Amino acid sequence: MNKLLVFFCFVFLYGCSNKAIYEGLMNNEKNQCANRPTMSSYYECMKGADTSYEQYNRDREREADADKVYIND
Secondary structure, three states, X not given: OHHHXXXXXXXXXXXXXXXXXXXXXXXXXXXXXXXXXXHHHHHHHHHHHOOOHHHHHHHHHHHXXXXXXXXXX
């Protein structure tokens, strides 16, 4: 029982830290967008930095699954 609790704590903390890292990187990217020379390049930059962690994770998993299918063919 103790091992199972430790396992779930590890999984929970691992997921939270990944999300925190991702959100920190996206905040940094948004700050960098402010240095863009034109408004159109600013908006383009912000569009790329506006992806939520959940959407990023879904896209990443979808691409990983597509790679598995491609490799297995």
